[in-house]
Amino acid sequence: MITVALAKGRLAQESAALLKECGVDADVVFSDTRKLVLESSDGQFSFFLVKPSDVPTYVEYGIADIGIVGKDTLMEEDKDLYEMLDLKFEKCKLCVAGFPEMKKQLTSSHLRVATKYVHTAKKLYAARGEDIEIITLHGSIELAPVTGLADVIFDIVQTGSTLKANGLAVLEEVYDISARLVANKVSLKTKADVLLPLIEKMRERV
Amino acid sequence: MKIKNYYRLPSGVQDLLPDECYNLNLIEQKLAKKFSLSGCTQVQSAGLELYDTYAEIKNKIPQKKMFKLTDSDGSLLVLRPDMTLAVARMAATRLDDVPSKLCYFSSVWQYPQTGGLSIREIYQAGVEFLGVSNPFSDAQGIAFAIECLEEIGVKDFIVDIGHVGFFKGILEDCALNEECVEQVRLLINAKDSVGAQALLLQQGAFESAVNALAALPTLFGGVEVLSRAQKYTTNQTALSALSHLKQVYELLKSFGLEKYISFDLGTVKDLSYYSGVVFTGLTKSLGSPILSGGRYDNLSDDFGKHVPAVGFAMGLKRILITLERQGSLLPVPPVDVAIVSEPDAEALAYQTYQTLTAQGKRVNLFTGDHARMQSLKEQGITLLLASKEGVKEI
Numbered sequence: 001m002i003t004v005a006l007a008k009g010r011l012a013q014e015s016a017a018l019l020k021e022c023g024v025d026a027d028v029v030f031s032d033t034r035k036l037v038l039e040s041s042d043g044q045f046s047f048f049l050v051k052p053s054d055v056p057t058y059v060e061y062g063i064a065d066i067g068i069v070g071k072d073t074l075m076e077e078d079k080d081l082y083e084m085l086d087l088k089f090e091k092c093k094l095c096v097a098g099f100p101e102m103k104k105q106l107t108s109s110h111l112r113v114a115t116k117y118v119h120t121a122k123k124l125y126a127a128r129g130e131d132i133e134i135i136t137l138h139g140s141i142e143l144a145p146v147t148g149l150a151d152v153i154f155d156i157v158q159t160g161s162t163l164k165a166n167g168l169a170v171l172e173e174v175y176d177i178s179a180r181l182v183a184n185k186v187s188l189k190t191k192a193d194v195l196l197p198l199i200e201k202m203r204e205r206v
Numbered sequence: 207m208k209i210k211n212y213y214r215l216p217s218g219v220q221d222l223l224p225d226e227c228y229n230l231n232l233i234e235q236k237l238a239k240k241f242s243l244s245g246c247t248q249v250q251s252a253g254l255e256l257y258d259t260y261a262e263i264k265n266k267i268p269q270k271k272m273f274k275l276t277d278s279d280g281s282l283l284v285l286r287p288d289m290t291l292a293v294a295r296m297a298a299t300r301l302d303d304v305p306s307k308l309c310y311f312s313s314v315w316q317y318p319q320t321g322g323l324s325i326r327e328i329y330q331a332g333v334e335f336l337g338v339s340n341p342f343s344d345a346q347g348i349a350f351a352i353e354c355l356e357e358i359g360v361k362d363f364i365v366d367i368g369h370v371g372f373f374k375g376i377l378e379d380c381a382l383n384e385e386c387v388e389q390v391r392l393l394i395n396a397k398d399s400v401g402a403q404a405l406l407l408q409q410g411a412f413e414s415a416v417n418a419l420a421a422l423p424t425l426f427g428g429v430e431v432l433s434r435a436q437k438y439t440t441n442q443t444a445l446s447a448l449s450h451l452k453q454v455y456e457l458l459k460s461f462g463l464e465k466y467i468s469f470d471l472g473t474v475k476d477l478s479y480y481s482g483v484v485f486t487g488l489t490k491s492l493g494s495p496i497l498s499g500g501r502y503d504n505l506s507d508d509f510g511k512h513v514p515a516v517g518f519a520m521g522l523k524r525i526l527i528t529l530e531r532q533g534s535l536l537p538v539p540p541v542d543v544a545i546v547s548e549p550d551a552e553a554l555a556y557q558t559y560q561t562l563t564a565q566g567k568r569v570n571l572f573t574g575d576h577a578r579m580q581s582l583k584e585q586g587i588t589l590l591l592a593s594k595e596g597v598k599e600i
Binding site: 060061062063080081082083084086183184185186187188189190191192196 | 362364366396397398400401423426427468470488489490492493494495
């Protein structure tokens with residue numbers, strides 16, 4: 001039996017559609033149920049629908065053999081696993097955004113960066129040798145520069161319409177984001193007979 | 207009210223209670239016998255060492271990973287972070303006649319690198335085969351790893367083999383700086399072809415080398431991987447790594463062990479530490495490796511003597527979890543005999559206890575506690591009552 005961790009929501013639907021194309025009996029993912037573990041009718045696959053940020057955890061511990069989740073989540077969670085494929089859907093960019101012209105300030109302070117990608121932002125600015133102050137937020141990140149809570153935001157941008165509506169702009173596109181297929185390091189070897197042909201089929205389709 | 211929690215443990219360390227400890231002891235006994243039968247002699251190294259031992263050498267352990275303490279004179283100490291380095295240090299500096307095989311049962315302490323799997327005190331059993339560097343000694347090391355896992359009853363396992371020379375060779379052709387090499391290694395180790403390719407192109411590496419590196423994460427599976435890999439490179443270091451692996455495989459096959467073997471050329475463990483073959487023991491029952499090892503011919507050079515070596519360590523906690531999931535752990539068995547002593551019959555009871563233990567029986571001794579008897583009887587323990595009239599079974 002192969003266990004698959006999927007990120008709840010649209011990503012799970014798209015992932016299940018791709019798995020179906022590759023011959024996996026993934027219909028159960030589309031069913032309207034409150035069950036947490038969904039078993040395919042042929043008994044070959046078992047799916048967990050979890051919060052996106054929990055997908056890498058389930059895969060790292062080997063509770064799920066494979067998982068499908070966004071690259072942004074993978075960078076933020078930074079787990080020890082194999083990143084097998086770029087599935088090329090759910091594309092967006094992880095950007096630094098703010099007012100096109102930053103207001104000149106006389107009092108110097110650290111750049112204040114509002115984000116929910118705390119770990120990724122810390123790593124990015126540390127690699128650049130810049131001291132910043134991270135302001136952790138969990139939603140409506142764009143509000144931070146508008147209200148003066150932060151100088152810039154570090155967040156995913158899909159269409160940019162929210163930024164525009166609030167007078168903000170993308171200052172730097174840092175990472176290309178898309179859905180990725182990840183695998184547990186041991187399962188890939190010990191369940192290679194099922195996983196390798198499946199990954200090959202997925203590779204052909206993306 | 208203040209919550210009393212001074213008796214809790216810090217995170218990442220554990221007590222072993224009787225049932226778990228009993229099973230750990232069984233594993234240790236089996237391994238100790240196996241090690242001894244194959245000519246290994248056991249060593250123990252100091253748990254506290256000088257920080258410089260691990261910081262001044264070429265194969266440094268990252269400062270962030272070590273538990274550090276300050277000595278009374280102000281010098282910096284560490285809790286032993288790695289057994290292979292400790293054995294290499296002993297072999298190079300303390301042993302004149304390097305015996306060919308050493309083994310150990312010891313703990314190492316490291317801060318975990320990533321978020322999950324947060325055990326910080328790791329109890330290992332391991333061996334180091336010293337002094338010889340050739341395909342036969344590599345095959346012998348891998349064969350012994352298989353023997354050990356079989357001996358302790360692990361089911362459904364494979365040993366996944368790679369060779370750092372293949373990756374090193376391809377990198378030679380890329381002419382990258384050291385920092386970039388480390389970044390590429392991390393990406394390949396995570397099988398992230400996309401990331402590795404992007405980085406290499408950005409660094410202006412040759413297309414042939416980029417293609418070879420991008421293929422690395424796919425170069426795993428059966429022995430056919432070796433011939434598949436050959437097509438990607440003309441580099442001598444990389445090709446000789448492949449032919450070395452082929453020789454090791456032929457030897458393992460001649461030992462009848464090929465069913466346990468798989469290959470992964472994309473396993474690129476720490477490059478300065480390992481110099482040749484690397485291998486990992488994997489089982490379906492656990493999402494992380496239960497055994498890890500490889501060849502490190504240059505590790506002892508920093509300690510003043512060249513001692514080539516191949517070795518491996520098993521994480522005994524992970525093996526316990528594996529055995530539990532495979533249904534192979536046992537409860538602690540009760541004692542064979544319980545002696546209950548009446549008042550004034552203690553001397554007789556003690557004498558009986560001595561006689562029985564000398565016969566190899568496991569014996570518990572009580573005084574007067576009749577209430578306990580029924581439950582002992584239910585566990586199938588032979589009950590003896592010692593009184594002024596003598597000893598009789600009840």
